[in-house]
Amino acid sequence: MKSKKVYFAKITLAAAALALAGCAGMAKKDEDASVIKTKAVQRWDYLVAKKADKAYDFLAPGYRKTITREQYAHNMNGRGTHWNKVRYVSQECTADTCTVRLSVDYSINLGGLAGDTKSMAPVVETWLKADGVWYYLPQISSPKLDTQGEP
Numbered sequence: 001m002k003s004k005k006v007y008f009a010k011i012t013l014a015a016a017a018l019a020l021a022g023c024a025g026m027a028k029k030d031e032d033a034s035v036i037k038t039k040a041v042q043r044w045d046y047l048v049a050k051k052a053d054k055a056y057d058f059l060a061p062g063y064r065k066t067i068t069r070e071q072y073a074h075n076m077n078g079r080g081t082h083w084n085k086v087r088y089v090s091q092e093c094t095a096d097t098c099t100v101r102l103s104v105d106y107s108i109n110l111g112g113l114a115g116d117t118k119s120m121a122p123v124v125e126t127w128l129k130a131d132g133v134w135y136y137l138p139q140i141s142s143p144k145l146d147t148q149g150e151p
Helices: 001-049 051-057 069-077
Strands: 080-093 099-108 116-130 132-139
Touching: 001 051, 001 080, 001 099, 001 116, 001 132, 051 069
Parallel strands: none
Antiparallel strands: 080 099, 099 116, 116 132
16 A cells, blocks of 8 residues: 555656646746747837847847848938837747747828828748857848849
8 A cells, every 4th residue: 555655756746847847847838938039129129210220139140141230220221111119919939939920100201292102011930049048130132043043
């Protein structure tokens, strides 16, 4: 009878340990989800405020090696599109990558009678985890190739 109690106690202890490990994994996943949501919205808030030099810090380290802070700020702040507001929509994540969906209100001056035109656009971003930190990875478009393989 004593061996059954010891056996039962060991199984109960093992099950509790597994449950706690699962809870810890879920807590980490929830923490990552919250961090990504906050970072994605904060990066866009900087772009809306024309503070792209601060949004630069959210870029993936490899991407930052391709462009200086000054170049990025000039490119982003100098656009004809004026971002007005961002809203978080959703995200789908794996261990080290997340696809974040946002909605961005913007205006653009079309000139003439049209003047400033306001609209909304859905935005889909890729976020990567590197060395325990989440970073935004911009999409880089490549030149289209013709049938001969030339750009």
